[in-house]
Amino acid sequence: MNKNDLVTAVANSSGLSKSDAAKAVDGVFEAVTDALKAGDEVRLVGFGTFAVAARAASEGRNPRTGEKITIAASKQPKFKAGKGLKDAVQ
Numbered sequence: 001m002n003k004n005d006l007v008t009a010v011a012n013s014s015g016l017s018k019s020d021a022a023k024a025v026d027g028v029f030e031a032v033t034d035a036l037k038a039g040d041e042v043r044l045v046g047f048g049t050f051a052v053a054a055r056a057a058s059e060g061r062n063p064r065t066g067e068k069i070t071i072a073a074s075k076q077p078k079f080k081a082g083k084g085l086k087d088a089v090q
Contacts, residue, residue, distance in 0.1 A: 003025070006025055007021045007022045007025050008021075010024060010025055032050055035050075036050060036051075036052050036077055039052060044082070045082065045084075046082050046083065046084030046085070047081075047082050047084060047085050048079055048080055048081045048082040048085055049079070049080045049082065050077065050078070050079050051077075051078050051079075051080070052075050052076070052077060052078070053075070053076050053077075053078045054073070054074075054075055055073060055074050055075065055076050056073055057070065057071060057072055057073040058070075058071045059071070
């Protein structure tokens with residue numbers, strides 16, 4: 001499913017027009033992104049939790065040359081599925 005499919009599904013299930021559903025989907029994505037940028041978690045009970053995890057600097061190797069390279073520390077978005085989502089998928 002891509003974003004257009006998601007917008008269509010939201011429009012069909014909510015009775016909104018496609019343009020209103022697209023605004024709603026964009027609004028949800030923007031709110032989650034802004035919360036993660038601020039360092040907050042987004043907990044959607046029964047669905048899952050979005051969070052930011054710090055990834056420490058590490059040392060790797062260039063697969064072509066075998067040369068050691070340093071991989072910089074970074075922050076990565078993470079998603080952990082909630083019980084409701086896990087149960088629905090099984």
